[in-house]
Amino acid sequence: MLGLILATQLVAGTYTYKATLGGASVGTSTLTVKNVGDSTEIDEQVTGTISGTTASANDTLILGADLAPLRYHMDAVQDGSPLKDSARVDDATASVTDVHGQNSSFDLQASEKHFVIADFGFFAGLLPLPAQMHAWNDTPFLVVVPAIARSAMLAPEANAIADRPAGVPAADVAISFTGETPFTIWYDPTTLVPDEIDVTAQGLIVTRER
8 A cells, every 4th residue: 555655645754865075065955745635745945065155945846646747946046146947847848947047848758758857956856766766667767957958868777786885774775877977876665765865976975864
């Protein structure tokens, strides 16, 4: 029964994550997951540094009944300057407005069944990834980064073996993704909530406060 619930909704609650880059703290992200009817809303508050400058931001991601993204928007202040972007998914097309106010769109290809919306420096698009992969049977997807209006196809790496980091719960399982920036998510197999994300090539580690 729990698996059926997770296939349509994330576990509601508040989750806090700390990010380190090369061992130095770079930010804190607090996310609140709310189930609203058949949809899921993820609201995120972020504080930290971007390229050596202080930044604060909030973003909201709305997921449909199958955990596919429907709408996204971000508002930030970096070194005193405002930034914002947004995305909207309609069927097989994602429409994006980047931080420069430019509009663009992305279409799913034959091998891609879903979109994932994941902005740089934010966690809202990564939090549901384990649940999405379970609901979508690990099928390839198109990840869209609204801030820079870029996209890339991703899929879990079959038979990937990852070394368990210190501090990750013994019961956690891993899911790894390859591409320009390979990363691994360690998550609770019962709730499907991530406990740690490792972007080894960049020295970036995001850990959940438990």
